[in-house]
Amino acid sequence: MMHHDTFDSLTRNAFDFLERGIAEFDKMPKYSVIHFCAAVEMLLKARLMKEHWSLIVSKPDQANLAKFMAGDFISVTLEDCSARIRDVAGEDIGDDAYNSFRTLAKHRNKMVHFFHPEMDSVSKAKAQIVAEHCRSWFHLHRLLSRWGNYFREFDKEIAHADRAMKAHRKYLRAKFRALKTELDTACKAGNAPRACSACGFKAAIPDDLDEQIASLRCMVCDHTETQVEIECPHCGKPVVIANEGYATCEHCDGAIKPEHLVDALTKDVVGTKDYSETGLPANCEACEGYHTVVERGDHYFCTSCFEISDHVETCGWCNELNTGNMEHSYSTGCSNCDGKVGWEKDD
Structure with missing residues (x-):
């Protein structure tokens, strides 16, 4: 009961800060940054708390329940929070998300430690x-x-925040209008801007890897993402998936997973047997995805984390294909094995 109550309290507090961070922007942008960043960090800590309350303490081995309940503890940093979600919960939040949160945190720190009178005008x-x-x-x-x-239990709060953020984007309209000439030029050059998943403006310039995969950078908000266009494996309608291989079809609400992307991106390969005999799909070193990497022309694409690699190499111990450097893999292994050292240790 204590675990549920503390998680519930932390999460409700996070959404309260998030609401304040959005609502205060127009008149108090400094506090908007501070509250918005606090909300992000609290929600990440709430996910950690689902594993164990001690994980949001800076030094879990020294965690004291009585002090924790009294609020007498040093909280985990954003960097450590991300690492623990990856290493303990087994869920990597991804480099793009982490870098975005870190940029926000750095801006928050400037707001806290330095006075910026111009922020209000x-x-x-x-x-x-x-x-x-x-x-x-x-x-x-x-x-x-x-x-x-x-x-x-917080679906209502999440939906409310999402609606509020859409209204929040009105402050970017002036920048979008100012970019009209550049966007028109990109369109004439064959790089028609697409709608940005972050800010919603049709200002994301694509750099196509092929007919189904493209990397985009938004000229309005600088958001970057990789998009994959496939037919939904459940309803057959076209869907665009951004930044990772887990999504929900906007047409039928069917769950789309990396294995569905593997099937979609290899369906035109001549003979499934011929493809498997090449050792593909490969494993991804970046996210440790198993058989999530497919070949696309001269590149290799991970259907889990959307990492694009120039080559794959064979693990010296298990002979599985992997992205990354496999020079010492005979001894240390790869994302699929622990190598000779691990085998001898188990033996």
């Missing part, structure tokens, strides 16, 4: 803040959706 500064909020909310919203089993 300069529209350019406000646009920067909104862009940071949009990028961070994009990643946070995806994580909350992925962690639906833990945050199901």
Whole structure:
């Protein structure tokens, strides 16, 4: 009961800070940054708390329940929080999300430690803040959706925050209008801008890897993402999936997973047997995905974390294909094995 109550309290506090961070932006942008960043960090800590309350303490081995309940403890940093979610919960939040949260945290630290009188009047500064909020909310919203089993009781708060963020984007309209000439030029050059998943403006310039995969960078909010276009494995309608291989079809609400992307991106390969005999799909060193890497022309694409690699190498111990450097894999192994050292240790 204590575990549920503390998780519930922390999460409700996080959404209260998030609501304040969005609502205060127009008149108090400095406090908007501080509260918005605090909300992001608290929600990540709430996910850690689902594993164990001591994980949100800076030094878990020294955690004291009585002090924790009294609020007498040093909280985990953003960096350590991300690492523990990966190493303990087994769920990597991803480099793009982490970098977005870190940028927001750095801006928050400047707001806390230095006085910025111009923050209340300069529209350019406000646009920067909104862009940071949009990028961070994009990643946070995806994580909350992925962690639906833990945050199901807060669906209403998540939906409310999402609606509020859409209204929040009005502060970027001036920048979008100012970019009209550049966007028109990109369109004429054959790089028609697409809708940005973070800010919603049709200002994301694609750099196509092939006819189904493209990397995009938004000229309005600087959000970057990789998009894959496939037919939904459940309803057959076209869907665009961004940044990771876990998604929900907007047409039928069917769950889409990396294995579905593997099937979709290899269906035109001549003979499934011929493809498997090459050792593909390969494993991904970046996210430790098993058989998530497919070949696309001269590149290799991970259907789990959307990492794009130039080559794959064979593990010296298990002979599995992997992205990354396999030079010492005979001894240390790869994402699929522990190598000779691990085998001898187990033996």
